[in-house]
Amino acid sequence: MFFxxxxxxxxxxxxGKFAGKRIMVVGDLVADRYILGMSSRVSRExxxxxxxxxxxxxxxxxxxxxxxxxKALGAHPVPLGVVGDDEIGLRLLEILNRSGVDTRNIIIExxxxxxxxxxxLAGGQNTTKQQVIRIDxxxxxxPLAGTHERILGELRRSRGQWDxxxxxxxxxxxxxxxxxxxxxxxxxxxxxIITVDSRRSILxxxxxxxxxxxxxxxxxxxxxxxxxxxxxKAGRTVLEAIQPQGVLITRGRKGMALFQPRxxxxxxxxxxxxxxxxxxxxxxxxIATFTLGLVAGADMVDASQLANMAGGLVVMKxxxxxxxxGELHAAVNSDMEGPS
Numbered sequence: 001m002f003f004x005x006x007x008x009x010x011x012x013x014x015x016g017k018f019a020g021k022r023i024m025v026v027g028d029l030v031a032d033r034y035i036l037g038m039s040s041r042v043s044r045e046x047x048x049x050x051x052x053x054x055x056x057x058x059x060x061x062x063x064x065x066x067x068x069x070x071k072a073l074g075a076h077p078v079p080l081g082v083v084g085d086d087e088i089g090l091r092l093l094e095i096l097n098r099s100g101v102d103t104r105n106i107i108i109e110x111x112x113x114x115x116x117x118x119x120x121l122a123g124g125q126n127t128t129k130q131q132v133i134r135i136d137x138x139x140x141x142x143p144l145a146g147t148h149e150r151i152l153g154e155l156r157r158s159r160g161q162w163d164x165x166x167x168x169x170x171x172x173x174x175x176x177x178x179x180x181x182x183x184x185x186x187x188x189x190x191x192x193i194i195t196v197d198s199r200r201s202i203l204x205x206x207x208x209x210x211x212x213x214x215x216x217x218x219x220x221x222x223x224x225x226x227x228x229x230x231x232x233k234a235g236r237t238v239l240e241a242i243q244p245q246g247v248l249i250t251r252g253r254k255g256m257a258l259f260q261p262r263x264x265x266x267x268x269x270x271x272x273x274x275x276x277x278x279x280x281x282x283x284x285x286x287i288a289t290f291t292l293g294l295v296a297g298a299d300m301v302d303a304s305q306l307a308n309m310a311g312g313l314v315v316m317k318x319x320x321x322x323x324x325x326g327e328l329h330a331a332v333n334s335d336m337e338g339p340s
Contacts, residue, residue, distance in 0.1 A: 027063030027168030089114035271312025
């Protein structure tokens, strides 16, 4: 019990240090759009449901969601990315601005399309709405060369002005070779805490502080089928290949696994229930919390434990969601209570 109370006190101290931490977030900004409808009847035109429009909402996704989670946890995130000058892009900027996020480094690219993931949800009047289809709208061209030059320039100009650099690479064009090479250069020069969540290019990011891939991303990177029997070798292979201080693999209902050089693997069971409501954006919540934990002075294991709690909380929410510092405090209290 004394160990549990001591850990509770430590975690609360770590969360208390989140406030005001300056985190630069470089990566792909995405608009997550939700259209909600009431199931009406089957169409006579085709075997499809007719939905009566109910409402819609827009939320920051990908790097925008990592930014929103950092803000909700009390940090001062500074996103560095691109939106188009279309209606969705301007709405996304407005949402971030309203939440108090500093958006001065978000580039509005003329003529560009803002990546948008539109999810159609349907349900009855007294039932939970379920996703029936997703429509993705992505730019037909990559960001302009001048856009990447501005991103590189800001990375170089601002180094030393942030407590951590969080890279959110959804393979949508912002993190090109030049940007990833700059991130590696900053890591080699020991420019502070650098964490990376990369969908398809994890093996590019040598010497960063930590990477936070999910199982599918590990499988793609190593060309293997990941299971309990191959997990250990896979984690150690990534450690050896890119030499970070930590590899935190998120495993859905199986929890997480933290790999560190010359230390035994730490396995974390899923926090809370495995009755998951929505996994959308959970990885963004995990890397945001994990990064803040490291910035606040936590070691890799404690930062992973807090990220595991945050991930377990956010998947119980519908849609792209965030976790607040208060919710994380409450989770720490709840987790530490009960029999030892």
